[in-house]
Amino acid sequence: MERVEAVVIGAGVVGLACARALAMAGQEVLVLEAEDAIGTGTSSRNSEVIHAGIYYPPGSLKARLCVAGKHRIYAYCRERGIRAEAVGKLIVATDEAQRPKLAALKDTAERNGVRDLAWLDPAAARDLEPEVACVAALYSPSSGILDSHAFMLSLQGDLEEAGGLVAFRASVMGARQAAYGFELAVGGDAPMTLLCRTLVNAAGHAAPAIARHLRGSGPAPIPQAYLARGNYYALSGVRSPFRHLVYPMPEAAGLGIHATIDLGGQVRFGPDVEWVERLDYAVNPARGPAFAEAIRRYWPGLPDDALVPTYAGIRPKISGPDEPAADFWIAGPESHGIAGLVDLFGIESPGLTSSLAIAEHVMGSLAMTVPERSPALA
Numbered sequence: 001m002e003r004v005e006a007v008v009i010g011a012g013v014v015g016l017a018c019a020r021a022l023a024m025a026g027q028e029v030l031v032l033e034a035e036d037a038i039g040t041g042t043s044s045r046n047s048e049v050i051h052a053g054i055y056y057p058p059g060s061l062k063a064r065l066c067v068a069g070k071h072r073i074y075a076y077c078r079e080r081g082i083r084a085e086a087v088g089k090l091i092v093a094t095d096e097a098q099r100p101k102l103a104a105l106k107d108t109a110e111r112n113g114v115r116d117l118a119w120l121d122p123a124a125a126r127d128l129e130p131e132v133a134c135v136a137a138l139y140s141p142s143s144g145i146l147d148s149h150a151f152m153l154s155l156q157g158d159l160e161e162a163g164g165l166v167a168f169r170a171s172v173m174g175a176r177q178a179a180y181g182f183e184l185a186v187g188g189d190a191p192m193t194l195l196c197r198t199l200v201n202a203a204g205h206a207a208p209a210i211a212r213h214l215r216g217s218g219p220a221p222i223p224q225a226y227l228a229r230g231n232y233y234a235l236s237g238v239r240s241p242f243r244h245l246v247y248p249m250p251e252a253a254g255l256g257i258h259a260t261i262d263l264g265g266q267v268r269f270g271p272d273v274e275w276v277e278r279l280d281y282a283v284n285p286a287r288g289p290a291f292a293e294a295i296r297r298y299w300p301g302l303p304d305d306a307l308v309p310t311y312a313g314i315r316p317k318i319s320g321p322d323e324p325a326a327d328f329w330i331a332g333p334e335s336h337g338i339a340g341l342v343d344l345f346g347i348e349s350p351g352l353t354s355s356l357a358i359a360e361h362v363m364g365s366l367a368m369t370v371p372e373r374s375p376a377l378a
Contacts, residue, residue: 003196004028006199007194008199010033014347016159017355018344018363029164032170039152042313042348046352047349049143049352050146052067053109053350054108054114058108063112068357069357077146082150083263087143087261088140089245092125092137093135094133094135094297105249118138132242145262147263173186173187174213175214177338181195181198181199197340207343207345220335223318226320227278228276228317229315230315232269233309234267235268240261240265246298246299248294252273254273257294259298269291316345318345319346328344329344333365342366
């Protein structure tokens, strides 16, 4: 039976950020990752966008941690030479009925502390993006893109430099509270029983199930898990039409089928929202016609048969198809009463943007201090 001071379950971007913060605070840290590499799930199957903090209800964790995380991630990437560019984003209203909703978005953003948005008429929007059709738009200059894999590799490097480790193919098969703290049954290549005093459950889709192992039917609630696949399509044989991110008005469970660009200037479209019952990362080719219809609302020039499926991600939802979008749910000792345990539920978008701020929040829940020698978390 092995012992370690702190365990983080999950080597996605949020798990790595939490493990880094713990290690830099002097903890002995082990990250348990079921797959054979970092960030193979939600963290690598997204739009790689740095969000400004526009959409989320004022006062929510998503709003607070997105705005704080945006500043931290840009600073961190500058320090480490990681590519992160504030390319800017247009959010477009494509008919008059959407204009009041666009104005409401601007008000929400300002209440969240995002005060750099510009209101654009159709001519001003076309000056930025000649191919875009809209009746009005918001321009967000602080929205951007980054090399998310390089960012995660850097977090892993910081963790290891501070003495932490990542164990791959180390799935958590069971977990329970113990006299020492927590007892974990670890499977994979080297099965073992592992004891730790501090446990951060950053397991993404599996986080609610792991929490039920630990907490049983105690009084503190644990959310139900839902899966919402987001398909992505790219252009074939067509030059990229945009230099900025272009987003339609948000929908119930996502931000709409938007256009993002990568650091090489290539455009991709997505994600949509497709509720599924199991983890299946195959792109659904039947979604193509709906993609084309949605994209043509803001880019009428999309050629026929130009869209090709590329990849899909699955959001770790904690709200269902007919429910309002849930906030991040970060459950620490103050909510469930278990010393040393933090559960992270529903960390979907803007989880990448918020990752460093989420790590700081987790440290606060554990009554630990983020060290001053970490400028990107200061």
